[in-house]
Amino acid sequence: MRPLLLLLCLVARASAAPPEPSIDVVAAPPIETAPAGGLDPDVVARLDAVDQAIGTSPLDALVDRVLVLYESDDPFSRAQREAARPRSVELLGRIGERARTAGDLVTAARAFDARRTISGGGRDPQLAQVLTAWAERDAKASPGRALYLARRARAADPGDSRAADLDDDLGKNHRVWPGRLAIVAGFVALAVGIYARSRVSAIEEDLAMHARPGDQVESALAERDRYDAIGTGLIIAAPVISFGGVLLMWSGKPSYSPTSPAELPALGGR
Amino acid sequence: MAPLLALVATSCVPVAGTAMITPAIALFYSPGGVPPGEGKLGDEAKARLEARPQRALASATQGALAAAAHAPDDVRLQRRAGAMVRELAQHGGVGELAPQATHAIEHLVDIAPCPGLADAAATWLALGDPARAGDAYVQAAKRCDSVEAAIAAVAPLRQVNRCEDALAALRAAWPRVHGKGGIAVLDGVARCSDAITLRRNLSFAPPDVVEDYFALLEQRRLDELEAERRAESERREREAESRAFAASSRCSSECSAAVSSCTSSCAGDAACLQRCSALGHACSAGC
Numbered sequence: 001m002r003p004l005l006l007l008l009c010l011v012a013r014a015s016a017a018p019p020e021p022s023i024d025v026v027a028a029p030p031i032e033t034a035p036a037g038g039l040d041p042d043v044v045a046r047l048d049a050v051d052q053a054i055g056t057s058p059l060d061a062l063v064d065r066v067l068v069l070y071e072s073d074d075p076f077s078r079a080q081r082e083a084a085r086p087r088s089v090e091l092l093g094r095i096g097e098r099a100r101t102a103g104d105l106v107t108a109a110r111a112f113d114a115r116r117t118i119s120g121g122g123r124d125p126q127l128a129q130v131l132t133a134w135a136e137r138d139a140k141a142s143p144g145r146a147l148y149l150a151r152r153a154r155a156a157d158p159g160d161s162r163a164a165d166l167d168d169d170l171g172k173n174h175r176v177w178p179g180r181l182a183i184v185a186g187f188v189a190l191a192v193g194i195y196a197r198s199r200v201s202a203i204e205e206d207l208a209m210h211a212r213p214g215d216q217v218e219s220a221l222a223e224r225d226r227y228d229a230i231g232t233g234l235i236i237a238a239p240v241i242s243f244g245g246v247l248l249m250w251s252g253k254p255s256y257s258p259t260s261p262a263e264l265p266a267l268g269g270r
Numbered sequence: 271m272a273p274l275l276a277l278v279a280t281s282c283v284p285v286a287g288t289a290m291i292t293p294a295i296a297l298f299y300s301p302g303g304v305p306p307g308e309g310k311l312g313d314e315a316k317a318r319l320e321a322r323p324q325r326a327l328a329s330a331t332q333g334a335l336a337a338a339a340h341a342p343d344d345v346r347l348q349r350r351a352g353a354m355v356r357e358l359a360q361h362g363g364v365g366e367l368a369p370q371a372t373h374a375i376e377h378l379v380d381i382a383p384c385p386g387l388a389d390a391a392a393t394w395l396a397l398g399d400p401a402r403a404g405d406a407y408v409q410a411a412k413r414c415d416s417v418e419a420a421i422a423a424v425a426p427l428r429q430v431n432r433c434e435d436a437l438a439a440l441r442a443a444w445p446r447v448h449g450k451g452g453i454a455v456l457d458g459v460a461r462c463s464d465a466i467t468l469r470r471n472l473s474f475a476p477p478d479v480v481e482d483y484f485a486l487l488e489q490r491r492l493d494e495l496e497a498e499r500r501a502e503s504e505r506r507e508r509e510a511e512s513r514a515f516a517a518s519s520r521c522s523s524e525c526s527a528a529v530s531s532c533t534s535s536c537a538g539d540a541a542c543l544q545r546c547s548a549l550g551h552a553c554s555a556g557c
Contacts, residue, residue: 023353025392027410027419028385031349040350041341042333068333071326074357076334076350148309155308172303180300183293190286197283235282242293253301258309265311268319 019079033079043069043080047087054091059099059107063266066091067114070267081118089119096126105134106263109149114266116156128157135166143170144256151258152265175252182245190238196231200224324362331358335370338377345386348378352389356396364397371397379406384414391422400426408439417443417451424458433462441474456483521557525550 022030034040046069050062066088069077096111112127131153139146147170153163203224207217311319331354338344338351355371358364364371375393378386391406407423410416420436420443427436440458447455456472456479463471472480529550536542 025349025353025385025389026422027391027407027414027416028349028388031353032346035346040334040337040347042337045337046333065329067322068326068329071322072330073323074327074330074354076354077326077330144309145312147304151308170304171306173301176300176302180297183297186293187290190290193286194283232282235286239286239289239293242290246293246296249296249300254304257304258307259312260309260315261312262314262318264315265319268322 019081020075021079023075033075034083038083039080040076043084047084047091050091050095054094054098059095059102059104060110062095063092063107063111063114066095067267070114070118085118089115092118093126096130100126100130105130105137106261109134110263110266113152113264117265117267123158124156125160128153128160128163131156132160132163132166135163135170139166139170143254144259145261146170147256148258148260149264171254171258173249173252173254175248179245179247179249179252182248183242184245186238186240186242186245189234189241193231193234193238196227196234199227200231203227327354327358327361328365328367331355331364332367332370335367335374338374339370342377343381345378345382348374348381349385349389352378352393356393359393359396359398368397384410384416387413388416388419388422391419391426395426400429401432404430404432404435408435411439411443415446417446417455421451421454421458424461428462436462437471444474452479453483453486460487518557522554525553525557528553 020033022032024030046065050065053062069081069084069088092111092115096108096115099105099108099111108130109127112124112130116122116124116127131149135146135149135153138149147167150163150166150170153160154167157163203220207220207224212220331351334347334351334354338347341347351371351374355364355367355374358367371393375390379390380386387406387410391403391410394400394403394406404423404427407419407426410419411423420439423439424433424436427433437459440455440462444452444455456475459471460468469480472483475483529546532546532549533543536546
């Protein structure tokens with residue numbers, strides 16, 4: 001994991017550096033990385049093609065086409081990203097909305113996620129809603145992925161209560177309090193058991209100290225036996241109940257960690 | 271039976287009490303939920319993020335080649351396409367774009383040999399064709415009066431054992447040389463010569479320049495030797511320091527062991543202990 005993070009940091013740093021205005025060629029003048037108009041004709045043509053294909057072509061492929069400029073790390077693409085940003089953001093927004101309307105949560109999430117990354121990572125309620133819907137859909141089948149989506153949704157829109165609730169629900173150990181109650185119940189059982197055992201001793205001492213008629217002795221012995229049974233039972237049951245509580249608590253600890261689905265993040269290291 | 275029950279009853283309380291220690295601890299240190307944080311990348315996401323830049327570069331290069339084909343008179347677009355091909359070649363190969371790349375390079379040379387030949391040479395070099403790269407640099411040197419191109423021709427032509435062509439280009443470029451470019455040209459000649467042929471190959475330069483160049487080569491050789499000698503001496507110094515440190519540590523540890531052995535044989539005698547201590551100091555000072 002550590003080398004990957006380092007790699008992502010290096011890529012992020014490289015991406016954050018201002019693009020070079022030209023590239024050098026041995027024995028020739030340098031080549032300008034961006035034309036005077038801001039965008040090369042193939043970049044404009046690619047974005048135009050995406051614009052026209054929304055509604056007719058698979059939306060997932062259109063997201064890929066818009067992202068070519070942002071994923072290719074050549075100096076020409078880097079130099080033209082800024083000029084292409086407004087158009088790319090607009091196109092990704094439209095693709096996302098269309099995919100969302102069609103019920104394609106994954107493509108909608110990819111489009112909105114890429115849009116948020118390209119536009120600087122600000123608040124994006126649309127992305128948060130789509131990610132939350134996706135997380136809710138997958139929560140049972142893949143809780144680790146759903147937790148990742150919920151947390152990403154929360155980062156996109158900290159005010160989204162559904163994302164926050166889902167994050168809390170998936171990230172929390174729900175058996176802590178029932179487990180604690182069982183442990184406390186065990187302690188209560190132990191205390192009552194000790195009390196019952198003390199009553200047994202008290203009855204036995206009372207019978208040894210004072211002479212009583214036969215029926216009273218019989219009754220006292222019956223009461224002693226009752227306390228004895230209750231006390232011994234509770235003293236044995238107390239650790240069983242408490243350990244049950246401990247096991248209950250540990251069994252509730254989530255065995256997963258937030259893990260991204262294959263489709264996210266839409267852009268790496270940015 | 272009754273004594274057994276009594277035994278069970280009396281031992282139950284301490285056993286149960288002991289068994290409650292773990293739950294009591296668990297009551298305060300209970301397992302929490304998933305730690306905060308955005309999480310980690312899944313294996314599939316990692317694979318996708320690693321593969322995408324290469325595919326995007328291929329797609330961008332294809333776009334650049336198409337744009338160059340659509341605007342055949344736009345020299346910048348032709349040169350950009352060549353540069354993109356070089357990028358792609360350095361990041362895994364051009365694959366099925368090779369015919370388009372070849373066509374673009376040839377077209378660039380046709381419409382603008384200067385600087386097209388230099389671009390073409392750099393691109394052939396990136397595509398792993400040093401012979402064509404060398405030829406293009408030689409052509410650039412001739413047609414564009416470029417000394418830099420003549421110098422750049424040496425490496426690819428040397429790779430394909432065509433030093434004679436490189437030497438011819440350097441000889442032709444010599445009259446146009448100014449300033450420090452002269453040394454680079456002579457270095458190019460030196461790279462394509464051996465001890466026997468160097469003087470003959472340098473015959474195009476004035477004799478005083480050749481003599482100065484030989485003096486420069488000698489100075490470089492001496493500098494190199496001096497740098498090697500210095501590096502060797504530094505390495506030896508480091509090794510000696512390391513050995514001295516190891517010996518000193520070993521000596522100190524042996525002194526400590528001797529003092530310890532001496533002290534244990536004193537049986538509490540103060541005078542003996544004092545002698546042992548003095549012995550230890552003398553021993554450590556000798557280290």
